[in-house]
Amino acid sequence: MGEAKWLSDDEMAAWQAFLTAGALLDRRIEEQLKSEADLSHLQYEVLVRLSAAEGGELRMSELAGSVVTTKSGLTYQITQLEKAGLVRRRSCAADVRGVYAVLTDAGRDRLRRAAPGHLEVVRAHLIDVLDDDQLRSLREGLGEVVRRLSGG
Secondary structure (H helix, E strand, C coil): CCCCCCCCHHHHHHHHHHHHHHHHHHHHHHHHHHHHHCCCHHHHHHHHHHHHCHHHEEEHHHHHHHCCCCHHHHHHHHHHHHHCCCEEEEECCCCCCCEEEEECHHHHHHHHHHHHHHHHHHHHHCHHHCCHHHHHHHHHHHHHHHHHHCCC
16 A cells, blocks of 8 residues: 545545535434325335336345445334335245345335335435536536446
8 A cells, every 4th residue: 555645625625515515404304204104215215126027026125235335234224114014025036045025005006106206305405506517517426426336
């Protein structure tokens, strides 16, 4: 390891703004989802991914990757969603170790009710705050970070 390359003032300001904005936005989203839909942000994202998937189901391993959580973390969240009747599990016929998470009708209804408030928070505190150039820069910059961290 060589000598540390310290952040410039501008780089430090960008880093701190990223951390603070992310934490504040996530807090607002958590508060809205918990109060209006009795869901955590991660649970909402699980329901979104299942809703978008063919047949409303995904293998647990694929779902864990798409919501960027550990398999054990996802297992806990699926258990909570299953207790609430929002998802169910089903075995994979081709692989005895494989398990699918399946969105139930109740899960689809909860997602449908939660989405407008969630979108309102995302728009009010991120999307509508930025102009088109800022939004494009955010998408491209964070997209590159995701690509590099994902090994793509």
